[in-house]
Amino acid sequence: MSSNLFWPIYRNLENELKELSNHIYMNQKQLNVYSVKIADLILRTVAEIENLLKELCHKEGIKFLDKNRRKRKIVNFHEYHEKIEEKYLLSKKHVAAIYDGFSEDLFYGGKILPFKRKEITKNGKKIKIIPWHQAYNMIKHDRTKNFKLANLENLITAIAALFLLNVYHKDQEFNSIDHGNLDSILSKIHDFSDVFEVDSSPDVTSIAEVHDKKDSFFDPIGYFRIASKYSAYIIQHDKKVKTSNDHARDMLDAMEASIAYMNNETGNFELKNPGYIKTDHYSECALIVTLNKNRDCKPNCVTALIGYPNAGNDERVRHNGTGTTPSSSQRLGNKHQDGSRPQATIATPAEDDGRGCFKRGIG
Numbered sequence: 001m002s003s004n005l006f007w008p009i010y011r012n013l014e015n016e017l018k019e020l021s022n023h024i025y026m027n028q029k030q031l032n033v034y035s036v037k038i039a040d041l042i043l044r045t046v047a048e049i050e051n052l053l054k055e056l057c058h059k060e061g062i063k064f065l066d067k068n069r070r071k072r073k074i075v076n077f078h079e080y081h082e083k084i085e086e087k088y089l090l091s092k093k094h095v096a097a098i099y100d101g102f103s104e105d106l107f108y109g110g111k112i113l114p115f116k117r118k119e120i121t122k123n124g125k126k127i128k129i130i131p132w133h134q135a136y137n138m139i140k141h142d143r144t145k146n147f148k149l150a151n152l153e154n155l156i157t158a159i160a161a162l163f164l165l166n167v168y169h170k171d172q173e174f175n176s177i178d179h180g181n182l183d184s185i186l187s188k189i190h191d192f193s194d195v196f197e198v199d200s201s202p203d204v205t206s207i208a209e210v211h212d213k214k215d216s217f218f219d220p221i222g223y224f225r226i227a228s229k230y231s232a233y234i235i236q237h238d239k240k241v242k243t244s245n246d247h248a249r250d251m252l253d254a255m256e257a258s259i260a261y262m263n264n265e266t267g268n269f270e271l272k273n274p275g276y277i278k279t280d281h282y283s284e285c286a287l288i289v290t291l292n293k294n295r296d297c298k299p300n301c302v303t304a305l306i307g308y309p310n311a312g313n314d315e316r317v318r319h320n321g322t323g324t325t326p327s328s329s330q331r332l333g334n335k336h337q338d339g340s341r342p343q344a345t346i347a348t349p350a351e352d353d354g355r356g357c358f359k360r361g362i363g
Helices: 007-020 036-059 077-088 131-141 152-170 179-190 204-210 220-230 244-258 328-333
Strands: 095-097 118-122 125-129 174-176 196-198 200-202 233-241 260-263 268-271 283-291
Touching (some): 007 036, 007 152, 036 077, 095 152, 125 131, 152 196, 174 179, 179 196, 179 233, 200 220, 204 220
Parallel strands (some): 200 233
Antiparallel strands (some): 095 196, 174 283, 233 283, 260 268
16 A cells, blocks of 8 residues: 655645744734745645645546647646546535634634635736635745735645645545444544544435425525535445445455366366355445545546535534534534534535635524
């Protein structure tokens, strides 16, 4: 199994952001603060994003060919990003800023859409750009003129973007035979980072099986259908899936079927079990938590499991196992009073402020 060459570099950049919070109070009023250190971090972070986008395209089997159908030697950031956007719908994915060193009013409540594009006018034409990438290019080519773009807002959103790409690169799937293990599974996702966090949401089809909206004012099916665009992970129930153990059993089956021996009478190799029937192994799982990829992608896109990602607001209600709404101290990724981390994340629709941030939706 090959090692992950990208996650350690992300963690180093994340740690440098945490160290920076010891010197700059990170709240909404400070987002325009700029410095040489921030410029250095932006340049390194976005260079890593470009590298990881290229790796994700390779992992997904995406090829860039010239007019003669030969592999191109030069591919730009926007081409890599466009293809990965088709597969993962990154522009819709929330990243929550949960670090203790961040003020609660950072990014209007803590949620960021790091790959959201902003429309600007350049040379009389309207174009769409990703702000942190635009800042990266301008700092790289003329640091003196564009030094103010080396600010805290561009740095935090860039590192949030790198975190999201690393989550998709890790491509971890979680499953359990016990419905009661959901909090345990979600805690593993939350433990990816103590600075950023992605959302998780339930499967609309699972809800549809048990809910009759005529008996309730609240329509969870419609709610999660809207919410589904914003989560990196989806949660399914009672599905048959091929786990790593099933893959191992398939491999052992294939080995058993291919065992041969030397027949001394004929002098030929013969199968030991010529009538052996291989089994395509699957497991019945009570819970399956998997990355939310684009289900409606075109032929060269990856199709994800049926799912239901998260909703669009900055303030999430976290399930605490009692069926009650957690207190305000449990919101936005903060720790419980006993020091434990909150578990399942459910986002609610909110108003987009146009910068890829979301205003508070719950009082």
